[in-house]
Amino acid sequence: MRDEVAAADVSAITGDAPAAVLLVHLSERTVVHVNPVARQLAPDAVLPLSVDAWSDAARLLDLDGAELSETEHPLSRVARSEPVVGQAVSAAAGSDLGDRREPLWVVALPMAGAPMLEDHALVVFLPLRDRRAARAAMDAATEQAVLRDRAVLATGLSFTVADARDPDLPLVWVNPAFTATTGYGMDEVVGRNCRFLQGPGSDPAARTTMREALEAGEPVTVTLLNYRKDGLAFWNQVAMSPIFGPDGALTHYVGIQTDVSGRVAADRARDDALAAERAARAEAEEARARAEEHRARLDLLAEATHRLSGTLDVGECRRRLLRLVVPQLADWAVVISPDDKGQIGQVTALHARAEETGRFEEYLDALRRTALRGPLQELLLQGASARRIGDYGSPQVRELRRGWVRDERVLDLSDELGVTSVLVVPLPGRRRDNDLMVLVRTGEGEEHTDDDLGIAVDLGRRAGLLLDNARLYEEQHHIATELQRSLLPDLPHVPGLQLAARYHAGQDGNDVGGDFYEVIDVPGDGVAVVIGDVAGHDVYAAAAMGHLKGLLRACAWDRTLESPAAVLSRVDELTVALGMTTMATVSYARLVPDGPGHWSLEHSSAGHPPLLVRHEDGTVRYLPDASDVPLGVEPALRRETRTERLPVGSLLLGYTDGLVERRGEVLSVGQERLARVVAAAPHDPQALCDHLLAELGDSHDDIALLAVRL
Template structure:
């Protein structure tokens, strides 16, 4: 290696601006979601590339389908794990790795992204919106082979953890000097500036004398031109310390195409930069060392003493290079652990499951055993949530975790955490003397000795508002100890776990409220002459008990029977409330005894006028019965599935009618109705798509399977038996089911 090569390499390693691609300078996909309508109302250029055929505004579910969002394995995301669905409910999404469909038709590979969602409740002019940012994670698996794939997956996880520390800002592009109008807590944590100190100022206050002017110029030019830009530059915190900041700016435009705001996505990538530089320095040092060794060898004949000295210097340089490389590898290992932790925490809103997965990563990689306790509503440690030991010992761990809350005393680490204290390390732990301990404290001491405890870490699971729990990590039988780096990693995992716990608690509260609302809105089956009725509502799963599926049946003043089935898109309070509104509107519109098509047209007008639902389908039918003489059915459909008929004397069949468009869609076409005569013993089925649809299946095939299922039931089967069998025959449903069966007497 020549001196010029060494000098050139050192210059590259110490430049004020990163070389392109060193951390990844791609812009992020930015979406603005209207919480009231659950619609994506703005998408920047990269977001439009992910869903190029979709016009805005568009429902978040439609945008997700158009972009082909899936999990890292390419499987569909559940409602509770879908970042867009959570963001549209006003819930923060701290970070979740997903994949999107690629535009290329020649590759089956998917684009890895990291999704972050933030409600903008405190941003002027954007208070009823949420920001969703999809950060590209470079995928290098195209190189081919298992080794390349493994390297790519590790790289994606490493980039994901960088994304989880992301800061967000919103600047007012219409005001002079484009001042910040909103910053998220991560921005204040990274920079040290409070929101009050940041809002109202241009974010150039983060720059310093060593910030590269060329990078600043790129930002200034992009803002003036209203285009997206992404650079990495050196910024400074409030305390004066420098950090590497990856900044991506995206303009937000109004309906006229004018830029109203600029969204900033900023990531502290200092750890990654330092790791890259450590690797670079290691390679340079190795080159210097080898060059020194070669020179020493050539000079050996002239002076053995000089050769030995040069060799010793080269060996020392080589050792330093190896130490630098080891430091870089440890830094990468910490990044990988944080990325894995973020992924497992974001994958579920079930608290125990998320924490159990987290401890599965920590034990035995970081600690020999660990205990997580959750705080109750009064801020006191309650039940043990999760325990894990590298050698099992679950019974001992459970007993230990149960005893800890009762043995807390002021001044102890866990007590201090609950009072808002910082994370704490106890690197050289030894059990306290037995004298003066209570019976419970003695048992805790005994169990600690049995499990092995020589080095401890205590970290809170907290949000900005409160402490939700504590996590204790312990080294014992392995003989390892904790250092400051371990404490930093554990504290970071604790913060991420605190956000997940807070999200899960908020989501659970919303679900309980929505479930109570929905149950109060579903009707009770009446007893009506000439028919036998049965109905069922079946939620898709234990984690998603609320939906917009509904049914109704009631007697009309003229003696006919009104039947209805409908489906409002969504699985939240808004869907349940919209379902209740539609049911009330239908009863009002149907009460005069008008034809089904007329009833649906009146509903169209009201749904459009009052903006009751985002997207809803419905079938409304009138059943006129005659004692023992059968009945006449008239029905109209607003974008809903056909009805099914199980005749008393023939095979099951579908009753099709013009499907029409969903309720509230302004197309200007008149709706029509269809009629059919029913015989005594015939059973009519009205159902929502959850009864028949399969993931990735064709609806025609799904309906054909329903007819095959009905063929296995004898004509005249009691309707309550029929609906129970139809609902229970398939346990793999991914959507809610509403089912109404009407048997003519």
């Protein structure tokens, strides 16, 4: 049984469970650092703690259940600088090692020669899966210790300690088993990261798993292919455990490494397989390179679609395109956009090297002033095929280039910039080519290839369509902006009143909608103020709003309609009579001077948020609700008018729901927020409107504001 266990891999006994690790200060006989698993064994221990006290805190027993004596205590022995080659114990507390009182295999090694850890020892507790294995392993270690290094023979494990306070995690100590396994002596490894054991066959995924765990300060166990100093490959099971000091700071990583690759025959068979793999890899290298090029091409096209579709600004779209191709396909690049006459209207450019800015800008200025002709004009306007021009500086190509532009200064400056290779690629839109992209490589780089041209053409097709979309959006945006501006009136001058109004497009991207305001100088001494919101957020809503405003103005001038409620009711009747399907909320108020120092306010609402009044003393209140259903819902409804008497100096605010409504929020919360903001806002109506939009203008809905100071 003893021979069988001695010959077996320790990993077969201990499995792949994590280890509990301590660092012991020898001269002070104290435990100064522990890893998380060791903290589970003695959860109440506060470091630094004497080795005996820590052992008592963990309640260590031998496998027969007896308490450890002072002379045989493994922690006490290592504190006397004696190595513990293997002793089976058990701990009271359950942990990641296993359930309560499962046997643990203790290995303790003084760390002689370790920088900054000369007076320390490493103590490792490994799980043993059954009592017989524990006893056999301990007996085997004791009987054969005279033949070889005791730690190597007892465990078959290599121990390393790395400094976690250094970002590169350099080794500060290894045990003799590490030297025996890898062929590297301590003087060859101290100060280096343990990655020198890796090689061409090491699994990148395993390396990534280990790197990510170490960066996160977490324990990790991986198995990967390593290489001895003599080049012999072996499979290494590596368990890295973080060690923390008394203050909780990560100080070291303890590595436990086990050769799990088998004996010499298995090593040779594996090396033969690796040699065959290397031969196969060499045969497949060309195919892999082609696949990488293809994947890089697809990645670039996918990235181009993602980046270019992320903006609807034409200029920004061109700049993003240039950032994609420089420096991957060019040392510098230019996008030329035509004017109405088919000549250079706009030039957008990017150079990879900032030191070339002076001469590059001079070249761009000359390019903007010249006229295109020949092949470049054909590419820009007639959909000609893309071109690759190598040997750009040769006399033959120089003569050919004379037919491209009218100003030869452009050609001279391009020569001064060291141009060696050029790709000229159209960026086709839906109906015509809208832009031309020129990709340039200089003498420091290789010339373009046919593959580069293919990538540029594919990229040009995608970019052309996306630029076309952005250009179409800008045109629609301009139309929408002008339409909205034409629908929102200039406020009239009304004696005794200060007026201010704002329209703010919501964050949903619609620049035109149904929100509106109106101030109407009605017959007599009064003035009507209107704030409303037609259902919808598009050009159709804006058109419906224009119709509705016309009806409101006409009804406001009808002397037979004596109250705001009558005006709204009449508008409701007319929308039905005229076949309009408009639904809208409207707040209609009429202000009339009411003796010295006061105004009379009559108001009615068709489902609109209540008007708000701020008095001279700063108090804010919402007017009593005169709200009925919106226009277009129930035309026969009898509406209500309410009357207020407001002193001069009061401020009346009408607004649309985009100012107060937020998704997932009760309306009353938004109204309370608006009241607080209005109370703290400036007294001037213009400044008040700007203040409200700055504080509350982050809505997804449109906002219209109308402020009237009496």
